[in-house]
Amino acid sequence: MVLTSGWSGVCCLRFPIDSFLSIYYIVMEMIGEFEYLILSSAARLGAEAYGASIRIETEKATGRRCSIGALYTTLDRLEGKGFVKTWMGEPTRERGGRSKRLVHVTAAGVKEASNFFRVISRISKGASWTTNRLTTR
Amino acid sequence: MDNEPTNYSMSSRKSWPIVFWLSGLLGQAEREVVLGDLTEYGESGGRAIANVLGLVVRRKIAVLLDLRLWLAIALVVLPVSYLLSAIAETTAGQGAVYSWMYLNNWDWALTRNPGFWHVLREMAMNFSITCLVLACCSWSAGLLIGCFPNAILQAGRKTFIVLLAASFMIDAPARVIHFWMFLHRLPLRVSLPDIHAPVTANVFYHIFFPWIVLTILVIFPAFSGIRQGNRSMLFGPKMRVLLVTAATVSLLIMLIQAPSSGLLLGAPVRQWLWRNRNAMQVLPLSCCWPMFYFIAIGVGRYGRRKAAIMR
Numbered sequence: 345m346v347l348t349s350g351w352s353g354v355c356c357l358r359f360p361i362d363s364f365l366s367i368y369y370i371v372m373e374m375i376g377e378f379e380y381l382i383l384s385s386a387a388r389l390g391a392e393a394y395g396a397s398i399r400i401e402t403e404k405a406t407g408r409r410c411s412i413g414a415l416y417t418t419l420d421r422l423e424g425k426g427f428v429k430t431w432m433g434e435p436t437r438e439r440g441g442r443s444k445r446l447v448h449v450t451a452a453g454v455k456e457a458s459n460f461f462r463v464i465s466r467i468s469k470g471a472s473w474t475t476n477r478l479t480t481r
Numbered sequence: 482m483d484n485e486p487t488n489y490s491m492s493s494r495k496s497w498p499i500v501f502w503l504s505g506l507l508g509q510a511e512r513e514v515v516l517g518d519l520t521e522y523g524e525s526g527g528r529a530i531a532n533v534l535g536l537v538v539r540r541k542i543a544v545l546l547d548l549r550l551w552l553a554i555a556l557v558v559l560p561v562s563y564l565l566s567a568i569a570e571t572t573a574g575q576g577a578v579y580s581w582m583y584l585n586n587w588d589w590a591l592t593r594n595p596g597f598w599h600v601l602r603e604m605a606m607n608f609s610i611t612c613l614v615l616a617c618c619s620w621s622a623g624l625l626i627g628c629f630p631n632a633i634l635q636a637g638r639k640t641f642i643v644l645l646a647a648s649f650m651i652d653a654p655a656r657v658i659h660f661w662m663f664l665h666r667l668p669l670r671v672s673l674p675d676i677h678a679p680v681t682a683n684v685f686y687h688i689f690f691p692w693i694v695l696t697i698l699v700i701f702p703a704f705s706g707i708r709q710g711n712r713s714m715l716f717g718p719k720m721r722v723l724l725v726t727a728a729t730v731s732l733l734i735m736l737i738q739a740p741s742s743g744l745l746l747g748a749p750v751r752q753w754l755w756r757n758r759n760a761m762q763v764l765p766l767s768c769c770w771p772m773f774y775f776i777a778i779g780v781g782r783y784g785r786r787k788a789a790i791m792r
Contacts, residue, residue, distance in 0.1 A: 395514055395515075395517075395518045396517075396518040396521045396522050399518070399522065400522070411531075411532055411535050411536075412515060412518060412519075412532040412533065412535065412536050413532065413535030413536035413537075413538070413539045414535075414539075416511070416514075416515075416536055417536075417539050417540075417543070432510060432513075432514070435517075436517075438520075438521055439517035439518075439520050439521045440516070440517060440520040442513045442514070442516055442517030442520065443510075443513050443514060443517060444514065444517060445510075445511075445514040
């Protein structure tokens with residue numbers, strides 16, 4: 345393994361081809377952490393995945409507020425990349441007779457989220473917060 | 482307020498009209514979804530406003546950062562709005578002179594003169610053709626704008642109206658002063674080199690008539706074209722390409738005909754145009770293709786209805 349400089353200044357590692365592709369994925373194609381949260385929430389919720397339910401799920405998991413603006417612009421971006429499919433549902437009473445924007449994670453979305461998870465798990469191996477060792481001074 | 486949430490506190494109820502108004506800045510479908518989410522989530526007043534405002538701002542910024550919008554403005558909206566505004570101004574001037582001649586200076590004695598009827602017939606025909614060509618060109622321009630992607634359509638449409646009005650209002654200060662003088666019954670003074678000075682001295686022909694022409698012959702047809710262009714997304718790609726090409730060609734023809742556009746063409750082209758001026762006078766008639774398009778659509782609809790009745 346040799347460390348070389350290339351890709352217009354991005355530092356890259358000379359690996360066998362599969363590793364090279366995974367690094368390419370990390371640099372060029374990997375989803376962001378908020379996109380991952382949305383994909384995971386939608387996948388967990390299944391048929392019940394829509395704007396408000398994803399928002400509640402994300403807030404529960406992170407303990408932080410999730411704004412509608414961030415949620416819907418991220419959903420649009422994910423839909424643009426082909427990672428989710430959205431459509432308008434039927435109006436319901438608890439929503440004041442208004443429709444939901446239902447969300448379904450596509451096969452490409454599942455692949456992308458699992459790739460993100462794999463990378464995060466791999467990179468976290470040996471980190472102090474995963475081994476309960478205090479390394480900071 | 483329709484479907485206002487009932488489980489809200491008093492402060493939330495007060496903020497609901499603001500939330501409702503802000504959500505109006507979003508698209509129809511997104512507005513429904515966002516209001517539904519807020520109702521289901523039971524968001525408090527200030528937070529609901531901040532959430533909707535955040536989404537509106539993100540949406541507007543996304544449109545402004547879209548390179549397609551700026552390309553569409555530079556290549557289509559700006560030249561088209563200037564062109565239509567210039568032609569509308571010329572048409573309004575021509576119409577104002579004819580109307581002033583015949584309506585403001587009507588003389589029954591002239592009706593006994595056969596030459597009067599000949600000139601009137603010729604003038605009416607020329608002016609009708611000019612108006613028809615302008616309306617058809619405006620429709621073609623609207624069609625091009627209506628074919629913009631949905632993400633930039635609304636912004637493109639608004640820019641078109643703003644630029645159209647702005648280029649039409651280049652001499653707006655002079656018109657406002659004229660109107661103010663008219664209201665205060667001050668004697669109207671017009672510049673001497675103006676050969677149509679008696680016409681432009683009339684406040685109706687100077688101020689209102691151009692806007693009437695712009696509204697009837699440019700804005701209404703352009704909006705109809707925008708609607709049709711948006712619907713053309715439902716047509717096949719061949720039909721869409723055909724419509725867009727026809728609209729582009731008509732606008733290019735009108736660009737050659739527009740006042741002072743000859744300066745952009747260069748001397749050899751101007752000479753060629755001058756030598757073939759008789760043919761060039763007929764060329765604008767080709768811009769009237771939307772009429773045949775509407776006739777074809779009407780015949781098609783009639784045929785389908787008849788076939789349905791026969792079945």
